[in-house]
Amino acid sequence: MASVPPPELAVVHAHDSDRRGVDGRAAERQTFETGTNSQDTRGMEKALWYLLTATRGGANRARIIDALTERPMNANELADELDVGYKTIRHHMEQLEEHDVVESGDEDYAKLYFLTDRFDQYRDTFEDIVEQMDR
Amino acid sequence: MAMGTLITAAAVLAGINVLLLIPLLGVWVRNYATFRTGLVAGLVAFALAMLVENAVALYFFFSMQSFYAGDPHVQQAVLVLRALQFVAIAGLSYTTLR
Numbered sequence: 521m522a523s524v525p526p527p528e529l530a531v532v533h534a535h536d537s538d539r540r541g542v543d544g545r546a547a548e549r550q551t552f553e554t555g556t557n558s559q560d561t562r563g564m565e566k567a568l569w570y571l572l573t574a575t576r577g578g579a580n581r582a583r584i585i586d587a588l589t590e591r592p593m594n595a596n597e598l599a600d601e602l603d604v605g606y607k608t609i610r611h612h613m614e615q616l617e618e619h620d621v622v623e624s625g626d627e628d629y630a631k632l633y634f635l636t637d638r639f640d641q642y643r644d645t646f647e648d649i650v651e652q653m654d655r
Numbered sequence: 656m657a658m659g660t661l662i663t664a665a666a667v668l669a670g671i672n673v674l675l676l677i678p679l680l681g682v683w684v685r686n687y688a689t690f691r692t693g694l695v696a697g698l699v700a701f702a703l704a705m706l707v708e709n710a711v712a713l714y715f716f717f718s719m720q721s722f723y724a725g726d727p728h729v730q731q732a733v734l735v736l737r738a739l740q741f742v743a744i745a746g747l748s749y750t751t752l753r
Binding site: 569572573574575576578579582615649650652653654 | 682683685686689690691692694695698750751752753
């Protein structure tokens with residue numbers, strides 16, 4: 521009988537181990553998240569939804585991404601390819617670059633735009649968004 | 656009876672809100688036509704509800720002035736709420752239209 525702890529102590533112990541368990545899982549989850557950059561990638565999903573569906577010119581941004589999937593292009597080529605004004609293209613490129621969807625070379629003149637690796641990881645999200653679009 | 660200054664200001668803000676919501680609704684309706692996603696449908700519903708809300712507010716300001724005439728505190732509260740809504744819609748317009 522002496523080795524059995526009084527009921528209230530046993531309860532405290534159970535709570536303690538519960539809490540440790542929860543904390544342990546939380547810590548593990550946090551490591552996992554930072555380890556896989558999932559905060560970054562959630563940011564990319566949100567950026568795509570925002571840039572493409574919630575803002576003016578979203579359809580053109582989707583067409584820019586489609587065009588850059590074929591090959592890297594500069595703003596002039598994109599303007600010709602999509603039949604959109606050069607200034608409009610430059611504006612969209614700034615927005616896409618700010619959200620890390622595209623990146624550009626270092627040239628001052630006719631610099632080429634590429635899709636980023638981070639975007640490529642989230643191509644499925646892009647495909648979901650443009651699924652219903654006439655392309 | 657002339658409309659109180661506070662209620663006039665609130666009515667002006669409601670008018671500006673309507674003027675901001677019309678292009679927002681236009682952008683989102685067009686984007687919904689393109690993408691047909693639930694998120695954009697939600698944005699369209701949101702803008703529509705806000706548009707109707709501001710139109711109804713304008714109707715109250717002009718037709719039901721007896722609601723507000725008695726108490727300057729009510730008029731202040733109405734103006735503050737309208738002003739906060741203006742800030743919210745203006746911010747959303749900036750991020751949507753740029």
